Amino acid sequence: MTNMSLFEVNATSLIEHLSILTDLRQPWKIDHKLTDILLLMICAVIGGAESWEEIEDFGNAREDWLKTLGSFDEGIPSHDTIARVVSTVSPKVFQKCFANWMQDCHAATRGAVVAIDGKVARSSYDKSRDRDPIHMVSAFCTANNVVLGQVKTDTKSNEITAIPELLKLLEIKGCIVTIDAMGCQRAIAEQIVDKEADYLLAVKGNQPKLHAAFQDHFSMGSILGGSFDSSYETKEKNRGRQEHRIHVVSDIFDEFVNFSFDWKGMKTLGAVIAFRQVGETLQNLEDVSVRYYISSAELTAEQLAVSVRSHWAIENSLHYVLDVAMGEDACRIRRDDSAEVLAGFRHIALNLLKNEKTFKGGIKRKMKKAALSTHYMNTILAGVPLLSNID
Numbered sequence: 001m002t003n004m005s006l007f008e009v010n011a012t013s014l015i016e017h018l019s020i021l022t023d024l025r026q027p028w029k030i031d032h033k034l035t036d037i038l039l040l041m042i043c044a045v046i047g048g049a050e051s052w053e054e055i056e057d058f059g060n061a062r063e064d065w066l067k068t069l070g071s072f073d074e075g076i077p078s079h080d081t082i083a084r085v086v087s088t089v090s091p092k093v094f095q096k097c098f099a100n101w102m103q104d105c106h107a108a109t110r111g112a113v114v115a116i117d118g119k120v121a122r123s124s125y126d127k128s129r130d131r132d133p134i135h136m137v138s139a140f141c142t143a144n145n146v147v148l149g150q151v152k153t154d155t156k157s158n159e160i161t162a163i164p165e166l167l168k169l170l171e172i173k174g175c176i177v178t179i180d181a182m183g184c185q186r187a188i189a190e191q192i193v194d195k196e197a198d199y200l201l202a203v204k205g206n207q208p209k210l211h212a213a214f215q216d217h218f219s220m221g222s223i224l225g226g227s228f229d230s231s232y233e234t235k236e237k238n239r240g241r242q243e244h245r246i247h248v249v250s251d252i253f254d255e256f257v258n259f260s261f262d263w264k265g266m267k268t269l270g271a272v273i274a275f276r277q278v279g280e281t282l283q284n285l286e287d288v289s290v291r292y293y294i295s296s297a298e299l300t301a302e303q304l305a306v307s308v309r310s311h312w313a314i315e316n317s318l319h320y321v322l323d324v325a326m327g328e329d330a331c332r333i334r335r336d337d338s339a340e341v342l343a344g345f346r347h348i349a350l351n352l353l354k355n356e357k358t359f360k361g362g363i364k365r366k367m368k369k370a371a372l373s374t375h376y377m378n379t380i381l382a383g384v385p386l387l388s389n390i391d
Helices: 014-018 034-046 052-061 079-087 091-105 156-169 186-194 208-217 220-224 254-262 301-311 313-324 338-355 363-372 374-381
Strands: 113-120 135-141 146-153 176-179 198-203 230-238 241-251 268-278 285-295
Touching (some): 014 091, 034 374, 176 301, 220 241, 220 268
Antiparallel strands (some): 198 285
């Protein structure tokens, strides 16, 4: 692993990537270019718009400025037009465009932690049409806090099928891909290794034999008793609570040799004990947990600690921000595939907002400032130049 910056931003054109999207409207009925609508979507979501009406409102308020970036020959489209056009965009092609854009923007360096996890947009549930809420599985670069790609699955159980589709979109050579127990599957591990990356997978009851072997040979007693050569401890205090974590790793030993034939490239076994307590005495312990991991990378206990900790950044730096700053969980847009495509626009906006470093405020403040100031919006967009007047 490395302490270097894991990704370097390079100038590219987002709209140029999105321009390969097919416009399904009849040519003689087109008043507003698809690229203009896509540009409006990007800017409006950066500015905090959460509904079709708010996207139209943003466009009307910033029409003169938008014309410096696109054509908008017929003015700003109505919210009905925006909804209808965005609903016809192919999510799979959109996902491919997004992943290609991020590959052009960022160059991975060895040891980058790419966390993969899923999130439900709860208000996308449509009872009248018997449609489940959309479940997006995202790949997140934990060093720079940017989304590298995403795909949709209908239910939590289908993450097993969604993750391989997501991995196909990504350039992850040299990275460490971290996934929770849902993604602890032999085929997924093999796919990651075949892409010249390493995996770090959490092991739970969905792999019963492997999990039982960990319980036998990585018991709490053996971890606390110093049975492992490589160990690393962390202690944190927050609002009167303390958390003490002990991390241990081991090479593959006799009892795990047979498993190493099933899990391609497996080199490291790891375990983490976490103690949470209130106050200063062990009598006030709230929770004790033991978690197990397998990895194709040769990790020290400290490197395991850093990678495991990095994985959970996807919850705080992506999922939490999408809900609190961008209102994803409350968004009721659900027409055709629009909820999935809009989720992609939020990821685009979030990446651009996080890439902007001149203003030190949080994402919510950046969004409000961008809505108020076209100068600041231009600063955000400058990280990825937008082509104007694309035919």
